Amino acid sequence: MSELSEPLENYIKEIYELEETKGIAKVVDLIEIFSVSPGTISKALDRLESLGFIDRKSRRIKLTEDGKKLAVRLIRAHRLSEKLLTDIIGLDWIRAHELAHRLEHIWPEDVLDKIDQVVGYPNTCPHGHPIPGREEQVRGTLLSEAQPGTYRVKMIVREKDWILRSVESLGLIPGEQVVVLESKNGEVKIRVKEKEARVPRALAEQVMILGTQ
Numbered sequence: 001m002s003e004l005s006e007p008l009e010n011y012i013k014e015i016y017e018l019e020e021t022k023g024i025a026k027v028v029d030l031i032e033i034f035s036v037s038p039g040t041i042s043k044a045l046d047r048l049e050s051l052g053f054i055d056r057k058s059r060r061i062k063l064t065e066d067g068k069k070l071a072v073r074l075i076r077a078h079r080l081s082e083k084l085l086t087d088i089i090g091l092d093w094i095r096a097h098e099l100a101h102r103l104e105h106i107w108p109e110d111v112l113d114k115i116d117q118v119v120g121y122p123n124t125c126p127h128g129h130p131i132p133g134r135e136e137q138v139r140g141t142l143l144s145e146a147q148p149g150t151y152r153v154k155m156i157v158r159e160k161d162w163i164l165r166s167v168e169s170l171g172l173i174p175g176e177q178v179v180v181l182e183s184k185n186g187e188v189k190i191r192v193k194e195k196e197a198r199v200p201r202a203l204a205e206q207v208m209i210l211g212t213q
C-alpha cells in the first residue's frame with residue numbers, strides 16, 4: 001500500500017488516464033485538468049519523481065512500473081466502485097463518479113474482488129472507461145471528428161458533471177447507437193433513437209465512438 005497523499009494519488013491516476021486516452025501525458029494537460037499553477041504541479045511532480053512513481057523527459061511524463069501499479073489499483077477501485085453504485089445501489093452516473101473518488105482509496109484488494117464479482121466482472125465503468133486488465137487501450141473516434149455514418153457510443157472521455165448531464169439528455173450513453181448526419185468544424189448533427197440534435201464542439205470532443213460494421 002502506498003502512503004501517498006490523496007492529491008498525489010490523483011495526479012498518478014490522471015497521468016495513467018491521459019496515457020490511456022491520448023497515448024501521452026503532458027504537464028500542460030495536468031495544469032489544465034486540475035486548474036493549478038505550474039509551480040504547484042512542478043512541486044508535485046518533483047515529489048512523485050523522487051519517490052520513483054514517474055519519469056520525466058522534457059514536457060512528457062511517464063509512469064514507472066511502481067507508478068503504473070498504483071494507478072491501476074486506484075483506477076480499478078474507482079471504476080468498480082462506480083459500477084457498484086450505479087448497478088447495485090441505483091445511483092445516477094454523476095453521483096457515482098463523485099463518490100467513487102472517495103471510495104477508490106478505501107477498499108482492500110479482497111473486497112474489491114468481491115465487488116467485481118457482485119457487479120458481474122464488467123469490462124468498463126458506467127461511462128465506458130475500461131476496467132484495467134480487462135480491455136485493451138481505448139481506441140475510437142471523437143464525435144467531433146466523425147464523418148457522417150452510423151456509430152456506437154464507446155465512452156465519455158471526461159466524467160465532469162456538465163458533460164455527463166449534457167450527453168445523457170442527448171441519449172449519448174455508452175453502447176447506444178448514434179447516427180452522425182452532418183459534421184462541420186467539430187460541431188455535429190446527430191440522431192439518437194429518432195431524435196435529432198446539434199452537438200457543440202466542446203461536447204462532441206468528449207464523446208468517443210466506434211464505427212459499426
Ligand SMILES: [Zn+2]
Nearest residue numbers: 082097100159
Ligand atoms: Zn469516474
Ligand SMILES: [Zn+2]
Nearest residue numbers: 082125126127
Ligand atoms: Zn466512470
